[in-house]
Amino acid sequence: MRWIDDYRGASEVTALLAQISAKMAHLTQYNAQQPLRIMEVCGGHTHAIFRFGLDKLLPDNIEFIHGPGCPVCVLPMGRIDSCLDIAHRDDVIFLTFGDAMRVPGGHGSLLDARRKGADIRMIYSPLDAIKIAQDNLTKQVVFFALGFETTMPASAITFIRAKEMGLSNLFGFCQHITIIPTLNALLSDPNQKIDALLGPGHVAMIIGANAFTPLCQLYQRPLVVSGFEPVDMLHSILMLVQQIQDQRAVMENQYARVVRADGNPQAQAAIKTVFCLKAHSQWRGLGDIADSGMQFTPEFASFDAERYFQPIQYDSHEQPQACCAQVLTGRCKPQQCPLFARQCTPQHPTGALMVSSEGACAAYYQYNQECICQTM
Amino acid sequence: MRWIDDYRGASEVTALLAQISAKMAHLTQYNAQQPLRIMEVCGGHTHAIFRFGLDKLLPDNIEFIHGPGCPVCVLPMGRIDSCLDIAHRDDVIFLTFGDAMRVPGGHGSLLDARRKGADIRMIYSPLDAIKIAQDNLTKQVVFFALGFETTMPASAITFIRAKEMGLSNLFGFCQHITIIPTLNALLSDPNQKIDALLGPGHVAMIIGANAFTPLCQLYQRPLVVSGFEPVDMLHSILMLVQQIQDQRAVMENQYARVVRADGNPQAQAAIKTVFCLKAHSQWRGLGDIADSGMQFTPEFASFDAERYFQPIQYDSHEQPQACCAQVLTGRCKPQQCPLFARQCTPQHPTGALMVSSEGACAAYYQYNQECICQTM
Amino acid sequence: MCIGIPAQIIQWDKCQPHLANVAVGGAVREVDLSLIGALDEQGHSRVGQWVLVHVGFAMSILDEQEAQQTLAALQAMSEVESDVAAFLKVGGGAHALD
């Protein structure tokens, strides 16, 4: 398929690996014990790294730190429990992307709730929520609006349409979160071990590549906004290595075919109409981060499921032994968590990093645990 | 089983038949063309006549006219449609005796509605409704309170209990009807052909045998309150024949082991607390009859499903060719209805007399239509 | 209409005085006694009594004496009438009894 296969070519991958290896061979400050640590911010990148074996192909003085950019992995248990509270009410149809179905809250997952009789349905597009609400006027239809900036505009347009149509039985449970405050929080941690960042291409598509520039300046770390195919990612890594070699620390945009410097203005406008920043938001494993989550604007407050249903607000008691926070911040590897592959498995995840195949722990479990690490 | 088998003995049946035959042989004004016409008021009697073949055993100068005492058979289509309207609402659990499940309204039966998704359940006792209401506090539980005086006290006690318990999610759709105004209407019809009446034993158990005395006096017809076993019924018929022979027309009570002259005072009190007469009620096939139906008293009006749900009130358009009215009033036999066994069958009943196996038409269809009428 | 069946009260618990178990043949069912009273006129439990049951309620107490009288009368009649019956059988009406 065009635009995909173009960026999976073996010869380009070979060449990029060669370039990277050659450059890394000269950066002698990095070795297998003290590797160059690149955080891929986005779960999509994490998934691609394992799917294509990029970690195995790269020289061993490069190491990936799997970042917080998987909306499912950073979802606090208490938020799922609030969703369950709403979904279990009579006359509620609860809509979610497939991604969130298995995330465990303190009282089970949405999949468990459906098993107990709640009407919970998977959708592909937020627009599907409008159709379902129209078809079920005597029910309350609640859309679990989950995701980073990439997904926000789709939610926003959906509620703008609902408002135009006067649809009063559609609600949103807003769990939209924004990545830059979280990167700020991570990078300002004195214990962090991040040398460079692979920037999230699809978030940048909305907010613009330039939105990442202040981060680079403030923390003096190189960041390359990257596409999601192997060639994209190796190309971005090469650009990062080049910056390291040049001792620069700037934002560069490898994914320019998709990402503009200023992003998508229509999408930004839609977001601004429907959502505004919340003072505080919880992130699983990361705790409270100021200005990192969204809520409905006063103009759209009538769509706010939390306002309408007043669900119980649960505390998110995480398992004390779980190392999700350390894994998310690059301070330990999944297999160093005492629960990994024992108490915490994809079938019975303790932490959210084990739920989505974009979560670092699930990816390690699926692709690495039994990996024979043999190359042809 | 005691009290049942005692009244099914072949020797008693033989003796009674012999007595009746002997007496009827002397009443020469009655012959096969001009028989003595006895209306069994109650559907329970109709059922027993066919089940035990009493019509075949009796001399052919006695003929049964199947009366209006089957609550299902006189249920107007419009009332079923109002039930359907309520049952289809979200959050309603609709409870009914099995008897009413298949009765066709203009928009199908309760069984059809359940097929389309309505939560409709069969119960054996009105008290079951209390349990279901307690177990489903977020739903509205509606009990279809159907039946003659026999069933009214059970409904009444149920709502008295619900009131004591403060149960606010239980309602009654009241289709309780009372038999005496209807017998009055039938007997006052100048075209009626009723010579004597088998009185409904279980209604009399509640209202008392004496309640039928005025009818006998007013219309000069013998009436014997009868039990439901073959010996009971033949005994009652013998008593009727004796009155005819003696040219008397009084109320007699064959069923004294169950029925007191003044009925059951507790039951009457319960009815009076919860229900009162309505000015007008529709009867299928018989039209409007004054003072023949019940409604909730003002004190119990909060339980009235019609008040709470304001269901659409449907007209009861009956099939113009259907002869239900004539059959109910003894002016024609089921097989003389042009729809009988053609358009109107137990699987697809046009008229209500074809629904319940206590309905005259269903009984004819089931027991008589193909009957070989052979005796051993 | 109104199926009513004779049943014998077989169990009663004074903690739930308005309820009792009755037997209908081998079937046992809990019924409500409110409409006949939990206790009899002498204030005794009704266990052993026969009642008529409809939609989960005991509606009437069966009157044994009344019943005996009727049945005795009928039996007497059936003895007297055996000749008539025999006559009917031989004479061959449209019906007969085995």
Place this chain on the structure above:
Amino acid sequence: MCIGIPAQIIQWDKCQPHLANVAVGGAVREVDLSLIGALDEQGHSRVGQWVLVHVGFAMSILDEQEAQQTLAALQAMSEVESDVAAFLKVGGGAHALD
């Protein structure tokens, strides 16, 4: 997170201007164009254009020129680098390519 896939606009109906059909490989799906505009800068239909699709919306128009340049540069590099690749293969790192 945020799966976004390139797709080509293959069908558009001016009666429903905010909707179009796109092809992703052989799969066809209706997407919403609101976030990129139903028409291009010249006021023409976007049929034939490539867009990035996420949750049923076209989120960005793929820039062909930009893409050509990058790919050309990479291809050039891969030709130049064939020696390096061969070296790596022979020299035997922890990894290799077929």
Place this chain on the structure above:
Amino acid sequence: MSNDVITFAHGSGGRAMQQLIQDTLVRHFDNPFLRRGEDQARLPLTQLASQGSQLAMTTDSFVIDPIIFAGGDIGKLAVCGTANDLAVGGARPEYLTCSLILEEGLPLATLDTIIASMAATAQQAKIEIVTGDTKVVGHGCADKIFINTTGIGVISPEVHWGMDQIAADDAIIVTGNLGDHGAAILNERENLGLGDQLVSDCALLWPLVEPLLSIRGIHTLRDATRGGVNAILHEFATASGLGMQINEHALPVNDAVRGMCELLGLDPLNLANEGKLVIITSAQSAAAVLNALQAHPLGKDARQIGTVNSQSGVQICGAYGVTRHLDLPYFEPLPRIC
């Protein structure tokens, strides 16, 4: 919490399903056919062919509510039902398949109970359950558990039972009380609260059938399940073109079922049985058949209830000598109350 009930994972073809199959089905049914784990069981055909020249094959799906009831459970029923459909053809039940449709949320412990019950019933009858299938459907897309069993066996060479053998003057025999199963199920399903004397008669009937193989003059037999004895008599009447005449007073009904039928206006002839046969035999053989039946506990209440005549349809002769046509109800009987 979520690991002790059936989830979609148990039906997805993935690891959870393999585990369920091994831990529950293969464990309880354990036999070499199943252990091979192929897509099909491979059965000794030559050995089967040595027993006779006709292979009997039958299938039934079981959808009962409640799934565990007085006298049995859906697992026992699923084995007995199919085994009995083979037995009534004169075939000893040999091999069964077991196909499960499970509703998301079914407790694994319940499933285990049911499968253990199937295994125990099969073992008692020396039946091997040789292949199976498991599907999981969403909450509200099935009612807890449905089981299909399909069975095969070889028809004993000396028997030629079939509805085409039915002849006028044959005796109609039932092997015991009517309606026990239907009454027990109705009582539990509709919460009628009619006590614990209503118990399903669910049983394996081969032990009752086997002694009949050698009796000459038996024309056909059938287990009287759904629709009761009435439905079977109608099938016989339709297939043979003859009349089935039964005597009401001869019908065996136990006291609890009779009580229930009086209370709810039902007829035991229309209630299901799961351990009763209707047998059509020549009048001369009736006594021998009854003797053989009554010698077995499952047949102790066996009796002749009527005779085949040259008319048509099903006729019932009441207590006072009136004979009437017995209609086959169009519907499953509903309680009549008010």
Place this chain on the structure above:
Amino acid sequence: MSNDVITFAHGSGGRAMQQLIQDTLVRHFDNPFLRRGEDQARLPLTQLASQGSQLAMTTDSFVIDPIIFAGGDIGKLAVCGTANDLAVGGARPEYLTCSLILEEGLPLATLDTIIASMAATAQQAKIEIVTGDTKVVGHGCADKIFINTTGIGVISPEVHWGMDQIAADDAIIVTGNLGDHGAAILNERENLGLGDQLVSDCALLWPLVEPLLSIRGIHTLRDATRGGVNAILHEFATASGLGMQINEHALPVNDAVRGMCELLGLDPLNLANEGKLVIITSAQSAAAVLNALQAHPLGKDARQIGTVNSQSGVQICGAYGVTRHLDLPYFEPLPRIC
């Protein structure tokens, strides 16, 4: 109005059921076994035994939603699925049973379409549907219609296929594009609106299997249904104790399925097929097998996707030469989107 949908009456054993069986099942499946109307079909055992010494028997329940989909319907699927489970054992499918669980409210016209489709599919394969069963459950107690089919056939005497034959260095072959059925169903069930190029591959595979009977060196075959090719490879690996190594770039996937998988983050290896085989054959026979397969339209895209090795589990070699273990997902895959 109420007479054109399934009602409880159709499952009650009464007249409505008899009518449904005659008008729908017996009419479409028409054959002498079924027409006899006994509780069990009586099949010619002697004739079966003349074809071989092993009887293959298999069962499957079909619970698909939607019941009619691009490329087939639940009826066609129910015949193909069970016939294919016989075929992969080397047995020509001979006789099938058909057991229906119907939800109250199912339109009779829909049922008729499905039964007609079963009949047509069976006829095409010269399979007789010899006995059946019909149950009706209440609204919300099943999902429209579930079908169980159980099949038997005689295993061709020259074949000894089985997982116990798998050996290191064997070739792993698939007979065509992966995931067509799973993709088509997911698209329709979840209303994904991904166009009409997603079509189930539901097909009878005996015509593809028959030419393989005479090829020596074939070790085992399996239709890759639920769980996809991945699940079958795991079964092979577990049963044989050997490793299954496949090459990602060799996997045949059609363009529409690939598009869908990219959009939803799915892997075609985990998607169900209903017309594809996975074949393990000795390396020497691989070419002959591929030739035989490619000569048939159902096998035109057949190719070798990997080899058996002496390790364990399933390994996949990616485009850049990295080999990794391929996990068998614990769950049915859910779309990943946000």
